[in-house]
Amino acid sequence: xxxxxxxxxxxxxxxxxxxxxxxxxxxxxxxxxxxxxxxxxxxxxxxxxxxxxxxxxxxxxxxxxxxxxxxxxxxxxxxxxxxxxxxxxxxxxxxxxxxxxxxxxxxxxxxxxxxxxxxxxxxxxxxxxxxxxxxxxxxxxxxxxxxxxxxxxxxxxxxxxx
Amino acid sequence: xxxxxxxxxxxxxxxxxxxxxxxxxxxxxxxxxxxxxxxxxxxxxxxxxxxxxxxxxxxxxxxxxxxxxxxxxxxxxxxxxxxxxxxxxxxxxxxxxxxxxxxxxxxxxxxxxxxxxxxxxxxxxxxxxxxxxxxxxxxxxxxxxxxxxxxxxxxxxxxxxxxxxxxxxxxxxxxxxxxxxxxxxxxxxxxxxxxxxxxxxxxxxxxxxxxxxxxxxxxxxxxxxxxxxxxxxxxxxxxxxxxxxxxxxxxxxxxxxxxxxxxxxxxxxxxxxxxxxxxxxxxxxxxxxxxxxxxxxxxxxxxxxxxxxxxxxxxxxx
Amino acid sequence: xxxxxxxxxxxxxxxxxxxxxxxxxxxxxxxxxxxxxxxxxxxxxxxxxxxxxxxxxxxxxxxxxxxxxxxxxxxxxxxxxxxxxxxxxxxxxxxxxxxxxxxxxxxxxxxxxxxxxxxxxxxxxxxxxxxxxxxxxxxxxxxxxxxxxxxxxxxxxxxxxxxxxxxxxxxxxxxxxxxxxxxxxxxxxxxxxxxxxxxxxxxxxxxxxxxxxxxxxxxxxxxxxxxxxxxxxxxxxxxxxxxxxxxxxxxxxxxxxxxxxxxxxxxxxxxxxxxxxxxxxxxxxxxxxxxxxxxxxxxxxxxxxxxxxxxxxxxxxxxxxxxxxxxxxxxxxxxxxxxxxxxxxxxxxxxxxxxxxxxxxxxxxxxxxxxxxxxxxxxxxxxxxxxxxxxxxxxxxxxxxxxxxxxxxxxxxxxxxxxxxxxxxxxxxx
Ligand code: NA
Ligand code: NA
Numbered sequence: 001x002x003x004x005x006x007x008x009x010x011x012x013x014x015x016x017x018x019x020x021x022x023x024x025x026x027x028x029x030x031x032x033x034x035x036x037x038x039x040x041x042x043x044x045x046x047x048x049x050x051x052x053x054x055x056x057x058x059x060x061x062x063x064x065x066x067x068x069x070x071x072x073x074x075x076x077x078x079x080x081x082x083x084x085x086x087x088x089x090x091x092x093x094x095x096x097x098x099x100x101x102x103x104x105x106x107x108x109x110x111x112x113x114x115x116x117x118x119x120x121x122x123x124x125x126x127x128x129x130x131x132x133x134x135x136x137x138x139x140x141x142x143x144x145x146x147x148x149x150x151x152x153x154x155x156x157x158x159x160x161x162x
Numbered sequence: 163x164x165x166x167x168x169x170x171x172x173x174x175x176x177x178x179x180x181x182x183x184x185x186x187x188x189x190x191x192x193x194x195x196x197x198x199x200x201x202x203x204x205x206x207x208x209x210x211x212x213x214x215x216x217x218x219x220x221x222x223x224x225x226x227x228x229x230x231x232x233x234x235x236x237x238x239x240x241x242x243x244x245x246x247x248x249x250x251x252x253x254x255x256x257x258x259x260x261x262x263x264x265x266x267x268x269x270x271x272x273x274x275x276x277x278x279x280x281x282x283x284x285x286x287x288x289x290x291x292x293x294x295x296x297x298x299x300x301x302x303x304x305x306x307x308x309x310x311x312x313x314x315x316x317x318x319x320x321x322x323x324x325x326x327x328x329x330x331x332x333x334x335x336x337x338x339x340x341x342x343x344x345x346x347x348x349x350x351x352x353x354x355x356x357x358x359x360x361x362x363x364x365x366x367x368x369x370x371x372x373x374x375x376x377x378x379x380x381x382x383x384x385x386x387x388x389x390x391x392x393x394x395x396x397x398x399x400x401x402x403x404x405x406x407x408x409x410x411x412x413x414x415x416x417x418x419x420x421x422x423x424x425x426x427x428x429x430x431x432x433x434x435x436x437x438x439x440x441x442x443x444x445x446x447x448x449x450x451x452x453x454x455x456x457x458x459x460x461x462x463x464x465x466x467x468x469x470x471x472x473x474x475x476x477x478x479x480x
Numbered sequence: 481x482x483x484x485x486x487x488x489x490x491x492x493x494x495x496x497x498x499x500x501x502x503x504x505x506x507x508x509x510x511x512x513x514x515x516x517x518x519x520x521x522x523x524x525x526x527x528x529x530x531x532x533x534x535x536x537x538x539x540x541x542x543x544x545x546x547x548x549x550x551x552x553x554x555x556x557x558x559x560x561x562x563x564x565x566x567x568x569x570x571x572x573x574x575x576x577x578x579x580x581x582x583x584x585x586x587x588x589x590x591x592x593x594x595x596x597x598x599x600x601x602x603x604x605x606x607x608x609x610x611x612x613x614x615x616x617x618x619x620x621x622x623x624x625x626x627x628x629x630x631x632x633x634x635x636x637x638x639x640x641x642x643x644x645x646x647x648x649x650x651x652x653x654x655x656x657x658x659x660x661x662x663x664x665x666x667x668x669x670x671x672x673x674x675x676x677x678x679x680x681x682x683x684x685x686x687x688x689x690x691x692x693x694x695x696x697x698x699x700x701x702x703x704x705x706x707x708x709x710x711x712x713x714x715x716x717x718x719x720x721x722x723x724x725x726x727x728x729x730x731x732x733x734x735x736x737x738x739x740x741x742x743x744x745x746x747x748x749x750x751x752x753x754x755x756x757x758x759x760x761x762x763x764x765x766x767x768x769x770x771x772x773x774x775x776x777x778x779x780x781x782x783x784x785x786x787x788x789x790x791x792x793x794x795x796x797x798x799x800x801x802x803x804x805x806x807x808x809x810x811x812x813x814x815x816x817x818x819x820x821x822x823x824x825x826x827x828x829x830x831x832x833x834x835x836x837x838x839x840x841x842x843x844x845x846x847x848x849x850x851x852x853x854x855x856x857x858x859x860x861x862x863x864x865x866x867x868x869x870x871x872x873x874x875x876x877x878x879x880x881x882x883x884x885x886x887x888x889x890x891x892x893x894x895x896x897x898x899x900x901x902x903x904x905x906x907x908x909x910x
Binding site for chain 1: 498499500501502503504505506509510526527529530533534537538539540542543546547550720723724726727728730731734748751752754755756758759760761762763764812813814816817856857
């Protein structure tokens with residue numbers, strides 16, 4: 001189950017990153033074309049800065065479940081000397097802690113997203129409904145929480161270092 | 163101290179806003195409370211990023227926040243009316259009128275979740291272009307121009323420019339790299355963000371004025387004993403709206419001088435002026451109509467602001 | 481407890497959690513939120529988790545991070561490392577220890593288009609280590625020079641470490657990159673000197689004969705030169721913002737890699753690797769954001785600045801104390817995490833002492849870079865160990881010593897002569 005979840009979120013993260021690259025590269029190319037043609041070629045994307053920010057958010061939020069499952073930066077040197085059982089227990093504690101963090105973020109984002117949706121808040125350039133953007137972030141955070149909690153409950157130590 | 167309050171804003175620690183507005187407010191409140199209130203000012207986004215200022219005050223992350231309402235579109239629709247072109251010429255009058263509008267209760271629904279201390283505006287915002295002089299609508303056509311809020315974005319579209327939304331601190335780099343052809347700012351902010359270094363041409367028209375608010379967490383206000391509430395109340399409303407407005411006007415004078423030392427001033431004359439005015443009027447009318455269409459009292463509030471502007475001009479002798 | 485006391489307790493908790501193996505970002509998130517709850521209140525503390533997360537993952541300035549990492553990932557797959565090594569070999573074949581110097585030179589050139597130390601070390605080791613061994617090179621010298629060469633990636637721009645420093649201290653990315661050029665080249669020169677001395681001391685084997693013409697060597701360096709020219713030229717020529725430089729660089733690196741047989745699978749791998757590394761950095765960035773709220777309300781930075789002032793420390797003493805701290809910490813901790821963790825704490829001190837933030841950034845990043853090759857925890861040592869596959873870690877530790885000595889000399893020079901870091905940015909009006 002964890003593997004399928006990670007497979008799906010990884011695919012979204014790769015798409016988000018490719019989209020980020022495409023938006024930024026297109027911005028550079030279209031500006032060059034505009035300059036070279038003396039303003040005749042107007043190929044610029046509207047709201048490209050906003051698009052890039054959204055692509056960043058999709059990339060990172062979708063890559064976080066994988067990070068939550070053993071991809072986080074840590075200092076191993078002291079921890080490696082702890083008794084094995086204590087080490088395993090701590091490993092679960094960190095995973096559960098990250099899951100708790102992600103769950104809190106998911107709930108508060110969902111709450112905020114609902115408020116923004118009801119008020120009709122919109123983004124600056126593209127006038128996208130802000131509630132939908134925040135809502136997507138809430139769903140992604142919930143998936144992070146699920147991945148981290150599944151990891152915390154995983155049975156053997158082998159599962160813990162994929 | 164009986165109560166300690168945090169005051170968050172996004173201007174740098176060495177800006178006049180930090181010393182003459184926020185630290186001054188803190189000192190006044192502390193003194194009038196007999197040092198029973200202690201206010202700590204957190205400048206330069208050290209207690210929350212600029213676009214989140216309002217929500218940070220709502221949620222108690224900061225007890226008080228000063229911010230720009232327009233960072234999200236559609237949240238303070240009636241407040242944005244004071245940003246529309248052609249209403250007033252100075253930040254003092256704009257701030258006075260905006261504060262009167264707030265005091266009338268017309269905006270209460272927009273600020274229901276915080277305790278507003280004061281509202282104000284900056285002075286008239288002008289058009290600054292990197293390398294192309296702009297005195298006609300034809301010259302503005304197709305240029306990428308930075309704007310602070312959606313209302314001003316609509317105005318730019320009406321004028322034929324391509325609006326690009328971004329917060330003021332990013333203007334310098336974007337103009338330098340050519341990602342924008344120009345930007346809308348009042349003279350005060352051109353100097354404040356060193357944007358005079360990246361723009362050669364300055365078209366003075368008075369397009370808009372940005373709305374600001376200093377607001378307090380409701381719980382933090384309610385928790386104060388009555389006599390301390392009275393101290394905060396005495397430092398809310400018109401008094402500080404006018405101090406802020408005058409600060410921005412003074413900044414406009416020095417900012418204009420500094421900017422024009424290395425740039426060219428352009429005015430819009432004759433028939434062109436009428437065309438620009440017509441475009442600005444269309445943008446304002448379109449915004450008001452969109453409010454009316456949403457069932458908000460757009461026309462009514464716009465008229466009310468005009469009335470307050472006239473009152474303020476009379477009272478302030480402008 | 482006063483806010484300052486809560487701040488100190490929070491610091492202790494942070495160090496304890498990290499020592500217990502808690503992920504660095506999670507430790508900062510937990511202590512930041514817990515401390516904020518203690519000073520301000522529980523509900524606002526939960527809200528800063530939400531706000532810190534959303535603000536960080538939607539921050540347009542941060543789009544530059546995955547783009548530069550992606551550029552490095554594409555470059556690593558474009559087969560440029562082998563061409564660089566062959567070209568450098570042609571240029572150094574007369575020198576004693578020439579192959580080691582060639583490895584260092586190729587690493588420096590590779591570093592100029594890769595944002596990352598680890599990518600530089602692992603790619604160059606795979607290419608150069610077998611060649612050096614085949615020519616009878618001492619294993620210690622081979623491994624040591626390649627581990628050290630990898631660290632050049634952190635200073636010679638573009639550099640993810642300098643990028644992160646610029647983003648969290650609000651310095652100009654372009655200025656920080658420019659400031660890294662001379663210290664990076666100085667690092668290469670000192671490493672080359674160390675390699676030649678070590679080659680003499682360890683009586684390493686005969687040098688390889690020249691291979692191919694000088695013209696071929698130069699042609700082999702062309703793609704890297706074009707890529708470096710596009711990114712840095714665009715950045716300083718006033719054409720690109722940092723994000724656009726990263727995007728243009730990643731796009732050109734992709735084209736290069738496609739031209740050299742990068743398939744769909746390699747492209748996907750590069751994307752996945754970039755997303756994973758970015759996400760792990762963003763967790764620390766979120767931690768830094770959350771922890772920053774706590775640092776502000778605890779007023780700990782003010783307190784530390786006041787304590788430094790009261791103790792009458794000179795700015796130089798402040799900077800030396802911080803650098804010693806970094807050297808010690810660098811023995812145990814990963815470089816980017818260390819920058820993200822410590823800079824928010826130290827930066828107010830540095831500003832209060834009136835030190836140049838750009839200079840401090842270069843010193844901090846250099847010191848962190850030394851940490852990559854100091855035992856027991858030196859990431860580059862592990863990477864080379866894995867990529868070379870025949871050495872014990874203790875042999876690699878011996879081999880790295882000349883290069884650690886070279887780094888100490890470099891750090892001394894950078895402290896003594898701030899112009900080494902600041903002259904180039906000033907020249908370009910930064
Ligand atoms: Na580099
Ligand atoms: Na180390």
